[in-house]
Amino acid sequence: MSAATPPLQPPIVDPAQTFGSVTDKISSIVLSKKSPLVWLVGFGIAFSLTMLLLYSIGYLLVKGIGIWGVNVPVGWGFDIVNFVWWIGIGHAGTLISAILLLLRQTWRNSINRFAEAMTLFAVACAGLYPVLHLGRPWLMYWLFPYPNTMGLWPQFRSPLVWDVFAVSTYASVSLLFWFVGLIPDLATLRDRSQHRFARFAYGILAMGWRGSARHWQVYDTCSLLLAGLATPLVVSVHTVVSFDFAVGLIPGWHATIFPPYFVAGAIYSGFAMVMTLAIPLRKIYGLEGLITMRHLQNMAKVMLATGLIVAYGYMVEAFMAWYSGNPYERFMIWNRMTGPYAMGYWALIFCNVIAPQTLWSSKIRNSVPVLFVLSIIVNIGMWLERFIIVVTSLHRDFLPSSWGMYRPTVWDWSTFAGTIGLFAALLFLFIRFLPMISIFEIRQILPQAEVTEPQK
Amino acid sequence: MTSKPIYGLMAEFDNPSALVSAARSARNAGYRKLDAYTPYPVEELHEALNLHKNKLPLLVLIGGVFGCLAGYGLEYWTSAVAYPLNIGGRPFHSILSFIPVAFETTILAAAVTAVLGMLALNGLPMPYHPVFNVERFALASRNRFFLCIEAADPKFDRERTAKFLEELGPREVSEVAE
Numbered sequence: 203m204s205a206a207t208p209p210l211q212p213p214i215v216d217p218a219q220t221f222g223s224v225t226d227k228i229s230s231i232v233l234s235k236k237s238p239l240v241w242l243v244g245f246g247i248a249f250s251l252t253m254l255l256l257y258s259i260g261y262l263l264v265k266g267i268g269i270w271g272v273n274v275p276v277g278w279g280f281d282i283v284n285f286v287w288w289i290g291i292g293h294a295g296t297l298i299s300a301i302l303l304l305l306r307q308t309w310r311n312s313i314n315r316f317a318e319a320m321t322l323f324a325v326a327c328a329g330l331y332p333v334l335h336l337g338r339p340w341l342m343y344w345l346f347p348y349p350n351t352m353g354l355w356p357q358f359r360s361p362l363v364w365d366v367f368a369v370s371t372y373a374s375v376s377l378l379f380w381f382v383g384l385i386p387d388l389a390t391l392r393d394r395s396q397h398r399f400a401r402f403a404y405g406i407l408a409m410g411w412r413g414s415a416r417h418w419q420v421y422d423t424c425s426l427l428l429a430g431l432a433t434p435l436v437v438s439v440h441t442v443v444s445f446d447f448a449v450g451l452i453p454g455w456h457a458t459i460f461p462p463y464f465v466a467g468a469i470y471s472g473f474a475m476v477m478t479l480a481i482p483l484r485k486i487y488g489l490e491g492l493i494t495m496r497h498l499q500n501m502a503k504v505m506l507a508t509g510l511i512v513a514y515g516y517m518v519e520a521f522m523a524w525y526s527g528n529p530y531e532r533f534m535i536w537n538r539m540t541g542p543y544a545m546g547y548w549a550l551i552f553c554n555v556i557a558p559q560t561l562w563s564s565k566i567r568n569s570v571p572v573l574f575v576l577s578i579i580v581n582i583g584m585w586l587e588r589f590i591i592v593v594t595s596l597h598r599d600f601l602p603s604s605w606g607m608y609r610p611t612v613w614d615w616s617t618f619a620g621t622i623g624l625f626a627a628l629l630f631l632f633i634r635f636l637p638m639i640s641i642f643e644i645r646q647i648l649p650q651a652e653v654t655e656p657q658k
Numbered sequence: 659m660t661s662k663p664i665y666g667l668m669a670e671f672d673n674p675s676a677l678v679s680a681a682r683s684a685r686n687a688g689y690r691k692l693d694a695y696t697p698y699p700v701e702e703l704h705e706a707l708n709l710h711k712n713k714l715p716l717l718v719l720i721g722g723v724f725g726c727l728a729g730y731g732l733e734y735w736t737s738a739v740a741y742p743l744n745i746g747g748r749p750f751h752s753i754l755s756f757i758p759v760a761f762e763t764t765i766l767a768a769a770v771t772a773v774l775g776m777l778a779l780n781g782l783p784m785p786y787h788p789v790f791n792v793e794r795f796a797l798a799s800r801n802r803f804f805l806c807i808e809a810a811d812p813k814f815d816r817e818r819t820a821k822f823l824e825e826l827g828p829r830e831v832s833e834v835a836e
Binding site: 220221222225347353354355356357358359361363364367368371374375378379381382386389390392393394405406409410411412413414415416417418419420421422423424427428431432434435438442445642643645646650651652653654 | 673674675678681693694695696697698699700702703704707709712714715718722732733736737740741743745748752755756758759761762763765766768769770772773775776777779780782783784785786787789790795796797798799800801
């Protein structure tokens with residue numbers, strides 16, 4: 203064993219950074235009067251797409267879900283595909299903020315804040331779909347248990363009701379976790395802003411945080427407890443989402459591999475999305491000293507690992523279809539590979555299984571443009587995965603007489619584009635008004651933060 | 659010096675090590691009503707200031723147990739008592755099917771307790787606090803470390819405490835107006 207030279211790893215943050223420089227760098231993005239041109243253009247596009255979303259929803263409310271391509275036998279189309287895709291993307295934020303905190307992976311401190319914001323916004327987009335799919339979205343409160351004059355209660359044996367609880371708990375806990383993490387940074391913004399209104403707004407949000415050692419102690423306990431609670435929560439959410447499928451009897455859905463395979467897929471797509479966002483952000487705002495190559499490499503490794511679990515899931519699906527000897531299962535997988543949606547299946551295998559194998563090479567992991575392209579390929583691949591699972595399983599089930607095809611309409615596409623716009627618009631606003639990197643957690647990992655005491 | 663009552667005396671330090679050793683010296687000198695202010699959590703201060711374990715974990719446990727019982731109780735009451743519905747012959751009290759929702763309500767109640775408990779134990783929100791009267795205290799959220807000895811401390815004496823703080827090698831010692 204040659205332990206003489208430690209493996210060459212780039213530092214977590216640029217060693218030239220100090221408490222002051224980190225604070226000024228991150229808070230100036232929020233406190234400056236000017237927005238970069240890229241921000242204005244990006245927000246403009248995102249805002250237009252959000253308007254498209256509003257238009258699509260408005261038309262949906264007038265006409266009903268007949269404007270979408272869903273029909274018998276494919277009753278779950280883009281709405282459920284996109285719901286699962288968005289909620290999966292959210293999972294990386296919770297993983298980074300909670301699980302990596304418990305594992306004391308300090309490199310997470312540079313990316314947890316905007317990954318958590320990404321979680322919130324992705325869950326907001328995800329939550330829209332099932333509600334719109336209800337047909338009468340204005341009655342969505344019927345999903346919750348409340349005493350009503352009809353004397354009805356939700357059916358707690360149904361996975362769809364579990365989903366309501368899982369997703370709403372997930373959204374609430376993610377919001378709490380994110381807000382608690384923001385409090386000390388809001389105090390920093392309060393103390394540093396020049397503008398009276400900004401000072402007042404951040405002051406109200408910071409709730410009088412003053413960085414007392416007694417407060418920090420309780421605060422740290424709170425963060426750890428929230429992380430400990432969010433960790434099983436995040437696993438449960440996508441498990442419950444997979445129950446929506448796995449508890450049903452449709453070939454292609456009724457599989458015990460679904461929960462772990464869905465959770466791994468969620469983390470996979472989420473890390474891809476974090477990468478897609480982090481690479482342009484660090485470039486535009488000059489944050490290469492805080493979101494370093496080390497972060498991108500680590501994220502690439504997580505993507506590779508979760509991608510392999512997902513690949514294993516595809517293999518098990520095919521193997522179980524053959525090994526079960528069930529003709530419907532066999533037909534389902536054969537239909538996926540050679541049927542009318544075969545293009546989608548093979549594109550998904552390329553995006554999720556073949557393309558990410560390039561990440562084994564450290565040269566690829568060091569190349570920012572290649573990582574960016576790969577992260578987009580994985581995002582597309584994970585979307586295709588959900589499309590294949592939802593649509594190919596439904597469109598040809600047990601009886602050939604009830605077979606059909608699903609073709610998304612222009613309204614399916616406009617709603618999808620609209621949620622991407624909503625997601626981006628919320629993210630742009632977040633970047634403008636809140637610190638996108640956790641300032642106090644970066645201070646914590648600077649070499650300056652080490653306490654050296656004379657030994658007595 | 660004016661004779662108006664003050665909240666306490668505050669010393670400003672450059673780095674966490676200086677603050678930790680100053681906090682320790684102040685405790686050793688017999689001061690008890692003191693607090694340190696830092697831009698990020700400094701674990702060494704817990705021991706230097708002799709901070710006790712906080713009660714938050716217990717509160718969160720209570721919150722979680724409450725959430726679990728409330729969630730499961732709701733499921734049992736609605737499915738078996740208030741609105742029993744026979745679905746394919748499944749038992750009204752379907753224990754396994756009730757686990758996911760009870761789990762989610764456990765987490766939700768525990769997380770809400772954690773956040774509200776943290777705020778309550780810290781006495782937040784508190785928009786006004788005397789330490790904000792010190793102009794340089796704005797740097798406590800940037801790169802400076804403060805130690806404040808409160809006037810309520812029995813050992814506190816305006817002159818002597820100020821002299822004591824000066825000896826700890828701070829950048830500056832200032833009075834905190836009430």
